[in-house]
Amino acid sequence: MTTVYIGSGAGFAGDRIDAGVAVVETLKQRDGPRYLIYEVMGERTLAMAQRIKMDDPDLGYSPYLERYLPRVLEACAEHGVRIVANLGNANPVAGAKRVHQIAEDLGVEGLRVAVVHGDNLLEFMTADEIAAIPTIEGISIAGKELVAANAYLGARPVAAALALDVDVVLVGRTTDAALVLGPLIHEFGWAEDDWAHLAAGTLAGHLLECGGQVTGGYFCDPGFKDVPGMDDLGFPIAEIKGSGDxxxxxxxxxxxxxxxxxxxxxxxxxxxxxAAYLTPDVSLDITGVTLEDAGENRIAVRGAQGKPPPETLKATISADGGWLGESELTYAGPNALARARLAADIVKARCERNGVAELMRVEVIGTGAVFDNDASERQRGTNMPKDGEFRLRAAVRTNDKDIAQYVNDEVLSLFCSGPAAGGGYRCSITGQVNTASILVPRGPVEAHTRTEEILP
Amino acid sequence: MSTSVTVPLHAVAHGRAGDKGNRSNISVIPYKPETYPHLREQVTEAKILELFRHKGATAVTRYDLPNLQALNFVIDNVLEGGVNSALSQDLHGKTLSFLLLGEIEVTVPRTCIPEESPYL
Structure with a gap:
């Protein structure tokens, strides 16, 4: 009975650059179909990549492609480990060409690469048509220029790309789980209405898509949930049978x-x-899932159930979101809390007096600020230690970059005009992207979904 | 008959927060199976809503997963607008699982606390 081995090399853009290396070392010792996936897309990364592509049509793929693939490409090619990744981001074709260049630099010959097209709604819908669709999540972007609009494709086009007999498949916006379910559909031939198997494959994908988050990463709580070797966290591998177990x-x-x-x-x-984790391939029900110990660092997963997916596909639309200004300054030692709170009051008073109309957040880190609200209501009445180390933080969102700069400068001015001994000023002003979700009919998207092999 | 203790949820359970838009989900998973019925009884939607009301939370739905011995809380409008508009350091609310684990208290048999726990 065939077992398909699928490992994860990254669970988000910014994940460890070398995690995939140990995964490939393990996969190359296994017999049977083997895959390595990289999941690096977020809603905002896609919109930012779209902007980059507009400036340079040879860019817009994930910059992490350059960081991850050179470390594994040679071993994957030698041992037949196929790579499925959304490193294509806003420009899978350019990403595929870059993969060929990397292969050439490494002396890897005959590498074949395919991409999936069709997630970019702006290729076949007008911005007005897209803007007319009501949003189900996120904020209204009516009247703003669309930066990106991408539907979440499912696993079928990933399987279709693998059927081209390529070594690497680069996609843009698909569901994260499709990076795993696609190879499983390709290997096991699961039909479009084979809900139980599609559910099992989707669950496997869901467990792999965040990389080390299933192997002790983002889990470790020293003394309570200890995890060994966090500085060399092993990334996950799923071993999947045709039964879906x-x-x-x-x-x-x-x-x-x-x-x-x-x-x-x-x-x-x-x-x-x-009971209803919705994807384009299947509506996954995990209420019947059971876990069983199957040896050291091995957990058997069974019992995923599936129902038909929704008639519509989810899409993310993005528009310019102005600027986020943030600035911080530390107070430490005796009476530090009072000095930090006075600093916060000064910044609030001066911004108000000088006409900052935007909602601001001026808080003191060290007082439970991250659990609090914009008005710091939660910490009132709590008995904070007066001494210690506290960090003033001011944040503002604005469409006017000058206002973000002004607020940052008010924190900076505390150096000479504020309470005693503030130090360690840091600030940033970062461009923002607003996103919203819409539902689009499947027909037009699926009519435009296609796969293509990209030659060197 | 084991003596009962009142402890933060963190003594007997773990969990993780995830975000979608302005909504957070926080799982609560007991370390020991015998703790699960106590959590179902005591960690109510109303308590979680009260805990997160200052953040703007408007509704809480609890999903029980007895097969996995877990609870899943879905908290509406708790992320201050989420990545689109929040001014918090933590736009995704990823830290909120530990607000829940630290602030919600449960009264459970002492044996619900894992043997090696610093709470003992």
Missing amino acids: FVITKAENTGGLVTKATVTEQILYEVHDP
Whole structure:
């Protein structure tokens, strides 16, 4: 009975550059179909990549392509480990060409690369048509210029790209789970209405899509949930049978751990109704899922159920979101809390007096600020230690970059005009992207979804 | 008969927060199976809504997953607008799981606390 081995090399843009290396080292010792996935897309990364592509049509793929693939491409090609990744971002074709260049630099010959087209709604819908669709999530971007509009494609086009017999598949916006379900559909031939199997493959994808989050990363709580070797966290590998039953394990000779607890945390990550986790391929129901110990760092997962997916596809639309200004200054030692709070009052008073109309947040880090609201209401009445180390933080969102600069400068001016001994000023002004979700009919998107092999 | 203790949820359970838009989901997973019925009884939607009301939370739905011995709380409008408009350091509300684990208290048999726990 065939077992398909799928490992994860990254769970977000910014994940460890070398995590995939140990995964490939393990995969190359296995027999049977083997895949390495990289999941690096977020709603905002796509919009930013779209802007970059507009400036330079040879860019717009994920910059992490350059960081991850050179470390694994040679071993993957030599051992037949196929790579499926959304490193294509806003420009999979340019990404595929870059993969060919990397292969050439490494002396890897005959590498074949395919891409999936069709997630970019702006290629076949007008901005007005898209803007007319009501949003289901996020803020209204009516009247703003659309930066990006991308539908979440499912696993079918990923499977179709693999059927071209390529070594690497680069996609843009698909569901994260499609990076895993696509290879499984390709290997096992699961039909479009084979809900139970599609559900199992989607669950495997959901467990792999965040990389080390299922192997002890984002889990470790020293003294309570200890995880060995966090500085060499082993990334996950799923071993999937044609029955849909699978085992979650991890790369050999690495840190981290796989237990029922690590798997349970990741199963529920970003899940709302556990009976209806909606994807373009299947509506996944995890309420019947059971976990079983299957050896050291091995958890067997069974019991995913599936129902038909929604008639519509979810899409993310993005528009310019102005600027976020942030600035910070530290107070420490005796009476530090009072000095930090006075600094906050000064900044608020001066911004108000000088006409900053935008909502601001001026808070004191060290007082539970991250759990509080914009008005710092939660910490009132709590008994904070007066001494210690506290950090003033001011934040403002604005469409006027000068206002962000002005607020930052008010924090900076505390150096000479504020309470005693503030130090360690840092500030940033970052461009923002606003996003919203819409539902689009499947027909037009699927009519424009296609795969293409990209030659060197 | 084991003596009961009142402890923060953190002594007997773990969890993780995830975000979608302006909505957060926070899982609560007991370390020991015998703790699960106590959590179902005591960690109510109303308590979680009260805990997050200052953040703007408007509704809480609890999903029970007995097979996985877990609870999943979905908290509406708790992220101050989320990545689009929040001014918090943590736009995704990723830290909020530990606000829940630290602030919600449960009364459970002492044996619900794992043997190696610093709470003992």
